[in-house]
Amino acid sequence: DGGITQSPKYLFRKEGQNVTLSCEQNLNHDAMYWYRQDPGQGLRLIYYSQIVNDFQKGDIAEGYSVSREKKESFPLTVTSAQKNPTAFYLCASSTLRTGSYGYTFGSGTRLTIV
């Protein structure tokens, strides 16, 4: 079945360490996105990519980095520069067609800094 997979589901890291969240899709979608969700808050866009080897900053990119070396994969690195990284991270993918389709989300990674 086609879908989008995030791993791990839960992640604990010490303050000051970089951590990489995985996102893989087999939907043949061109576009991929990373969102952050804090308790009781909406989704905030971190980074997005429309094509391999290209990506753009979203609204809250500071302290995060991404790569898009393959169409299927869009990993997110949370660096030590991110001041408050504990959150629920959601990866999504979509076609590029203007506005016609929604996103498909992965099941998320819950990151806790201890």
Added chain:
Amino acid sequence: RKEVEQDPGPFNVPEGATVAFNCTYSNSASQSFFWYRQDCRKEPKLLMSVYSSGNEDGRFTAQLNRASQYISLLIRDSKLSDSATYLCVVNFAGGYNKLIFGAGTRLAVHP
């Protein structure tokens, strides 16, 4: 002003009730609209798209008013399983599929 605004709720309703959620958006050039459902500690899932003519899917009806930049979701005969947060979503009118998410309206259906 937020790009997509929703009443955060919570809406507490008994089973069988009819409940309506509203949403307003700021970009008049937006073209596509959606309602997503998000269960506690889970990912959002597409509930339905919203079309200008209005559309219905079982107990769920979505309406769009472009003149007022207003979207609504009506749930009839509420079930316990409808308890979730409902996200209003609008496409960013910038030529590609970038969606803007509202913060969500929480619904709690009780026996």
